[in-house]
Amino acid sequence: MVELFIYGIVLGGIIALGAVGLTLVYGILRFANFAHGDLMSAGAYISLFLMSVLFSGMGIPDSNFAPLSIGWRMVLAFPLSMLAVGGVAIAMDRILYRKLRHKNSPAVMLAMSALGASFIIRMIILILWGADYRFYRPGVLRPALSLPLGVKIRPDQLLILSVVTVLVILLHLFLQKTKMGKAMRATADNMELARVSGIDTERIILWTWGIGGALAAAGGILYGIDVQVHPGMGWNFLLPLFAAAILGTIGNVYGALVGGFVIGVAQQVSTAFLMPTYKPAVAFLIMIGILLIRPQGIFGGK
Amino acid sequence: MDLGGISAYLVSFAIMAGIFAVFCLGLNIQWGYTGLFNIGIAGFFCVGAYVSALITTPKPTGPYAHYVQQAFGLNLPFLFGLLGAALVCGLVAFFIGIPTLRLKEDYLAIATIGIAETFRLVFNNEHWLANGPRGLMGLPQPLQGLVDPRHYNYIYLLVVLAVVLGIYLLIERAIRSPWGRVLRAIREDEISASMCGKNVSHFKMQSLVFGSMVIGMGGALYAHYTKAISPDVFSPLYGTFLIWVMLMAGGSGNNRGAVVGAYLVWGIWIGTKFLTDFLLPYTLKARAPYIRFLLIGILLEIILIYRPQGLVGEEKRVSRWID
Numbered sequence: 001m002v003e004l005f006i007y008g009i010v011l012g013g014i015i016a017l018g019a020v021g022l023t024l025v026y027g028i029l030r031f032a033n034f035a036h037g038d039l040m041s042a043g044a045y046i047s048l049f050l051m052s053v054l055f056s057g058m059g060i061p062d063s064n065f066a067p068l069s070i071g072w073r074m075v076l077a078f079p080l081s082m083l084a085v086g087g088v089a090i091a092m093d094r095i096l097y098r099k100l101r102h103k104n105s106p107a108v109m110l111a112m113s114a115l116g117a118s119f120i121i122r123m124i125i126l127i128l129w130g131a132d133y134r135f136y137r138p139g140v141l142r143p144a145l146s147l148p149l150g151v152k153i154r155p156d157q158l159l160i161l162s163v164v165t166v167l168v169i170l171l172h173l174f175l176q177k178t179k180m181g182k183a184m185r186a187t188a189d190n191m192e193l194a195r196v197s198g199i200d201t202e203r204i205i206l207w208t209w210g211i212g213g214a215l216a217a218a219g220g221i222l223y224g225i226d227v228q229v230h231p232g233m234g235w236n237f238l239l240p241l242f243a244a245a246i247l248g249t250i251g252n253v254y255g256a257l258v259g260g261f262v263i264g265v266a267q268q269v270s271t272a273f274l275m276p277t278y279k280p281a282v283a284f285l286i287m288i289g290i291l292l293i294r295p296q297g298i299f300g301g302k
Numbered sequence: 303m304d305l306g307g308i309s310a311y312l313v314s315f316a317i318m319a320g321i322f323a324v325f326c327l328g329l330n331i332q333w334g335y336t337g338l339f340n341i342g343i344a345g346f347f348c349v350g351a352y353v354s355a356l357i358t359t360p361k362p363t364g365p366y367a368h369y370v371q372q373a374f375g376l377n378l379p380f381l382f383g384l385l386g387a388a389l390v391c392g393l394v395a396f397f398i399g400i401p402t403l404r405l406k407e408d409y410l411a412i413a414t415i416g417i418a419e420t421f422r423l424v425f426n427n428e429h430w431l432a433n434g435p436r437g438l439m440g441l442p443q444p445l446q447g448l449v450d451p452r453h454y455n456y457i458y459l460l461v462v463l464a465v466v467l468g469i470y471l472l473i474e475r476a477i478r479s480p481w482g483r484v485l486r487a488i489r490e491d492e493i494s495a496s497m498c499g500k501n502v503s504h505f506k507m508q509s510l511v512f513g514s515m516v517i518g519m520g521g522a523l524y525a526h527y528t529k530a531i532s533p534d535v536f537s538p539l540y541g542t543f544l545i546w547v548m549l550m551a552g553g554s555g556n557n558r559g560a561v562v563g564a565y566l567v568w569g570i571w572i573g574t575k576f577l578t579d580f581l582l583p584y585t586l587k588a589r590a591p592y593i594r595f596l597l598i599g600i601l602l603e604i605i606l607i608y609r610p611q612g613l614v615g616e617e618k619r620v621s622r623w624i625d
Contacts, residue, residue, distance in 0.1 A: 280419050
């Protein structure tokens, strides 16, 4: 049970990275971005491409830092993929959502456009890589460390937790200390007011997509390191992401972090009673529970 | 290809597009007239198909029971399957409406995705319920034995067209009634509708349940046409997304648009199959369906940006008494 709890924290960190982007986009652009899960897949696959095609072509060594399963290729691919997916998210806004925004389309139309975009991303992944499950480094041994209380944990999972922690701290500093971060919070609070105060909201939107996309990519890659990479992963993450964002009050970044960890732990602990394939359904049930009891989330005032 | 082959092909095309027209009509009640964002059509499609299958097949006995497990089998006629599918889907819609309809439209959307995924998982994993991933086979077809089995599809086409026509007339009638005008008022402006003394969440619930019942009937029609169902049919792409593209292409808020969209987009969907069969090299054939779905996705984005009202567009006239 303690072990499942710790695995839940690892999964929760990954969900939290996605949920933060989702909640930021929701808070600032006011629509449900159904493509957010597939941005996670996009990050995972861009890393796979960089490592297996580009870096191997450039002759960067494939060896791993034992006992971790990753090596120099991943160290390089990780930030590059984050940048790339941030770019993908911005491009999607430019090609699709901005056009709808300028036509004053209702938020539901943007959500539908995002749903379409999510399928487009998934189809591109399926066309390029097929439907197989893939490892970043197939065949590498991934021994577990034994901790007290009979807990077994892989060094990779400790790495994932530390990467999540670093990214969350960076995000916190960005939102609290930089001018852009403050402007972003102001826009999420009240877009009209932000605009009359001289904040360039189009630039805010650009940054929102960039950051949301980059964090989603990080989540997707970390999931790939922890488990595997497959084209349906993003879609499977969609329900946990929304459950986390709703639990932590939509628009609230810190709430989304808390929500992510809660959902991750609940999903992992549920595997003690249920088949692991039911994980998305567990997130769904929690979400229905929140909607019934407290639809505004734990940090929402009435 | 001989003439008989071509006409048989056209009949099967008309049947499948007709079944999708039923889904589009159901979605049109929810989205087109009320503005309810249901993106879990696949869930209702799935439930409708499985309920009808369980109602119309006998529970396996003897050695056969080792290979096919199902929770029950009533061995009733097709009509009971169709009605049962509608009833159960209406019930599911009711339960999903309770927590979500009083909130913003996005919550219903997320919850319907959730219900679609959950049903797919349940039918995949619970072998006792409906034979797990292998699914159910050998479903009975209505009016079987009336004609030579080789020509049976002509009969089924009539069944499908009768259902499409019946539902079409029913919705047209309902939507031109005061009830239908309330739905449109809610879609346009919820607050004004409630200020006129309309109980918005009750009307939304009625629309959600009604639309889901229609979608459930579509699921039953699908199951008895293909005679075999398994959980992987009800994927978000095939069971939800394709139907949305059909309705958006045809014109949401217009029942003729819903039917036209179903036939048109089904034609495009089948047409892209010929295209990929013809153009792609042998090595890429396995990935052809992805390319076809990619094209359908791009089609939706183009419609949303350049022609959100669809091909036919909504009729402004809301009553036959107003000119």
